[in-house]
Amino acid sequence: MAHHKSAKKRIRQTERRTEVNRARISRIRTFVKKVETLIEGGDKTLAAEALRAAEPELMRGVQAGIVHQNTASRKVSRLVARIKSL
Template sequence: MAHHKSAKKRIRQTERRTEVNRARVSRIRTYVKKVELAIAGGDSAAAQAALQEAQPELMKGAQAGILHKNTASRKVSRLVARVKEMKSLA
């Protein structure tokens, strides 16, 4: 356990940031899951709408440092490709 005042403060800050970051990650996962469920359900319009909501969330996560920039871009790219493929099949 920390004994210095500054170390105790850092522990408090870390706990707060961890809580916020967990909420952000959870939010991102929820949006991505909505897109994947719409794709699995075969609903092209719903998938497109869910993708429009998920994309900014992923990029905000990258901007906040929750996800690496390339990770967010890769996830968006793969989701877009799957939605586009779904549209072409329909």
């Protein structure tokens, strides 16, 4: 357990940030999962629409430092390729 005032504050900050980051990750996963579900369903127009909603969420994750830029770009690229192949 922390003994210094600054260390205690850091623990509080970390707990708060962890909670926010978990929520952001969950939100991103939800949006991506919607796209994947629609791709499996075979609905190209709805899948493309869902991707347009999911892409900004992924990029917000990049800006927040939760997801790496290359990871987000790779996910978007692969989803676009899957939608095109429908």
